[in-house]
Amino acid sequence: MAQQSHQLDGIFQALADPTRRAVLGRLGQGPASISDLAKPFDMALPSFMKHIHSLEGSGLIQTRKEGRVRTCAIDKQRFATIETWLSDQRALWEGRTDRLEQFVLKTQDKETQK
Amino acid sequence: MAQQSHQLDGIFQALADPTRRAVLGRLGQGPASISDLAKPFDMALPSFMKHIHSLEGSGLIQTRKEGRVRTCAIDKQRFATIETWLSDQRALWEGRTDRLEQFVLKTQDKETQK
């Protein structure tokens, strides 16, 4: 494990914004141009472009320009990076579902009921 | 669907920092106190506390104070929120891995306008 932490920084940072997640949602249904993607958002185009750059920089989408139109498409592979991190994380918990944790969890219940 | 976008903001934002991910890694092995968690990091305690607050605010960890020691534990449930988002996202792609997408990819530049 110990995958590039820096890569995860960018990915999670990109996902931490509702506009960018909405764009991913839209691109999940198929590629689209910048201006098509921008339409639903009440935002100037240069501002919107920053979101696109964030998504592209993190590798969550890829873009290419044909003529004057830039088409964006989701890059599904990057999502695997997230899943890998999640499952690494789970592996930690599950490799160690032991008495210590149970002990603390129960003590915690006692506290919570105040 | 349409889970609280605001919740995802906080979760992804919290995950977008290597210190905070490292803390989660440590907590995956069991609960720990603030100062134990802080030890590996070359950072003043108040700075470290901000990371803890970020994690707690996003719901990824829970903390409780006993005497003068605050103990932190991971909250596994919040991770399900991420998985849900991921699988919603995948559902979009997979619900529509069809000729349309291929078609659009190839003919985009001519056919974008209806």
Add this chain to the structure above:
DNA sequence: CTGATACTTAGCTTTATGGCTCAGCAATCA
């Protein structure tokens, strides 16, 4: 009661983020 420990609060600085406008440039269209 005193001192050490374990945070906690307040406030400051620097940098990053997310928005804007204005201006430009290349590709299409009339």
Add this chain to the structure above:
DNA sequence: TGATTGCTGAGCCATAAAGCTAAGTATCAG
């Protein structure tokens, strides 16, 4: 050719993030 479309680049502004120090509070150990 000239206008329109679809970005793109430069640069400004306000707010948030991530670090710091200094000082405060509350346990706990003697």
